[in-house]
Amino acid sequence: MLVQKLVPHYVEKPWGRTDLPPIFAAGAGRQIGEVWFESADGRDLPLLVKYIFTSDRLSIQVHPDDTQAVDKGLLRGKEEIWYILDSEPGATLGIGLTAPMTPDQFRAAAKDGSLEQWIDWKPVKPGDCYFIPAGTVHAIGAGITLAEIQQNADVTYRLYDYGRPRELHLDDGVAVSRLQLYDRALTQAPLGRETRLIGDDEAPFALDLVHWRGDQSVKVPDDKLLWFTPLSGAGTVNGLPWEKGDCLLLEGNCAFTITTGPVSALLAIPR
Template sequence: MPLPDKRIAAVLQDKVASVGVARKLQPRHVAKPWGRINLPSVFGHIGPDPIGEIWYEGEESDLPLLVKHIFTSERLSIQVHPGDAAAIAEGLPGGKEEIWYILDCEPGARLGIGLNRAVSPEQFRAAALDGSIEQLINWQPVRPGDCYFIPAGTVHAIGAGIMLAEVQQNVDVTYRLYDYGRPRELHLDQGLAVSHLAPYDRPVVHAPSGQDAGCISPSNAPFHLELRHWQSGEHVQLPNARRIWFTPLDGSGMINGAPWAKGDCWLIDQNCRLQIDTPCSALLATTP
């Protein structure tokens, strides 16, 4: 005897809920003067404009996290992001903290994180105006697998020749302090008001792709980030979370029957069925 329509609908709804919901986020290519003309083929862009970032976006505008890939051929501006209190005072929904995971880099590539010595606001302003701020920044060599947490207030810059994945709070706020003479707007007053004018005191986390490193974010970060690695056919236990940003760094497989591959970013949940067809390393980001 056939099931009534309402019972059929309930059975189907329970089945969908037990499997979970997976949505492939759409990549948006963002042109930047310091970007690259040719990106790796998995990112699908060859054109006249230098692409500096790929933003992975969903239909919702209020998702708490944003995942990016960043590609540099020149140095980014020296910049800073505000914390929640300062951002809300400016009419924004919140501040911005981020984590960088280095995917690839050219020999000699460097990141600028924090200052090499403490300075006064007056000294910092003068250095930003005359260009000597470049000598104040603590420039560090990087290698693939390095991971850095960038708290709000950290003066920072990404150097040339770097490809990285960035997970950040989803607020588009950046105060440029210095831009090497490029004709772009600076925000020295706003930036100086929120900058921590001292050295960066956090050790780098080195977690090479191909290793199951587990959690690579500090306990005080506003989100949780894991680096996981799975072999072909391995059963995947996803974090216990309603939203998981799944960013595969290599490999291939299926999510709920849909194919995924390097260059993707998916928004999934703990009930999704993640299948590993070829060995995979991936970043998994969740919020509290």
């Protein structure tokens, strides 16, 4: 199949929300934290597109890189990028530390709860975008809706969880954490702008924000896949209907005609 609409999978979380946007009506009444877009045939795809909705803080956590993950018997590590779609006043993201720490300091802070004070909490607004390399200690705060594009790996080392009765993974987490400040600049890319959010020379994938005012012809390179995630608008891809809230997978070695009026969308291609 050269183009397919990926299937939304609704994931309940203790920090999720019951008041999802109307485009995600299938999750109404449940405390949904994430919507994952997966292949209907169960294929292991290299990337995963998610929407994340928060009513409370997520755990402070970290992910391994590919080498560290393979050493643990996993297929791949996890690097991700966040594009903020909506945020309540005062909403923050925690990314990196406010000062370098030793592994012993870091472990002790995770155990006694003071780790929260070491996290660099950054205010956010719609259109903000942050890339989270593997090893970056991070947390998503309350009152945020974001789109996340990540390597397709369900591997998270939870370091601190605000007293929730969930398992922590301090040994694995401390081993892979970069105990330093986050040194990447914020990318500001409001809807309606065309911007390269990350290149495949920096990440396991390239991600672009596009804004098209009319029909487009898209050629996906041979042996590549492209994730088309519209954030506004509606139309068709080679006759297959899409609308805001969908995610389509386009397979390489084929030209695609995307019929649309104005649309803002995320385009992701693995390295």
